[in-house]
Amino acid sequence: MISVEDVKRRHELDARSRGYRLNPDPDFLALLLEGLRVNEERYGYPSCPCRFSSGVFEVDRDIICPCDYRDPDVQEFGTCYCCLYLDEASFERGAADPIPERRPPEMQMRGLLAAGGEASQESPSEESSVETGRTLRYCRVCGYVVFREEPPYVCPICRAKREMFAEIDMGLGVRST
Known part of the structure; x- marks a missing residue:
């Protein structure tokens, strides 16, 4: 059985290694942890508590905390989507404002469908097929997945260089970047 203290310790270490802080509100932080x-006990991995998890590792890979969207969110807004991780300025203010969801609608829909949710199987709407300029990539060393404009300079999991990231073609093929 995993304890909340173990979860907190793991995320504090990760936050420190990236120059982030955990949310300063003890009650809110306790709920997130x-x-x-x-989620870790239920699914076997710590999926984001603020997003819908399908229970299918491959589908939820991008929302396993720390999620693929954390770093760009903290860089742009000062906090991640669920407000677990904050930059120093947001931490000093003692609060974080809600931010928009960065996870693409098609990824959200995939999660819902994988979990057997009620969702239309019709073709995607115009809104969900809009070009974002971001590409889904994975680290060929450890499997870490990102959805960004560019691959990270260094994989946050295994520290592999950006050259080790390959583009994921949703047609089930893989292209090197």
Whole structure:
């Protein structure tokens, strides 16, 4: 059984290694950590407690905390989507404002469908097929997945260089970048 303290310790270490801080509100932080603990026990991985998890690792890979969207969110808004991780300025203010969801609608829909949710199987709407300029990539060393304009300079999991990232073609093929 995983304890909330173990979850907190793991995320504090990760936050420190990236120059981030955990949310300063103890009650809110406790809710987030408990959600991560529950999801890790339920699914076998700590999926984001603020997003819908399908229970299918491959589908939820991008929302396993720390999620693929954390770094660009903290860089742009000062906090990640669920407000677990904050930059120093947001931490000093003692609060974080809600930010928009960065996870693409098609990824959200994939998660819903994988979980057997009620969703239309019709072709995607115009809104969900808009070009974002971002590409889904994975680290060929450890499997870490990102959805960004460019691959990270260094993989946050295994520290492999950006050359080790390959583009994921949703047609089930893989192209090197």
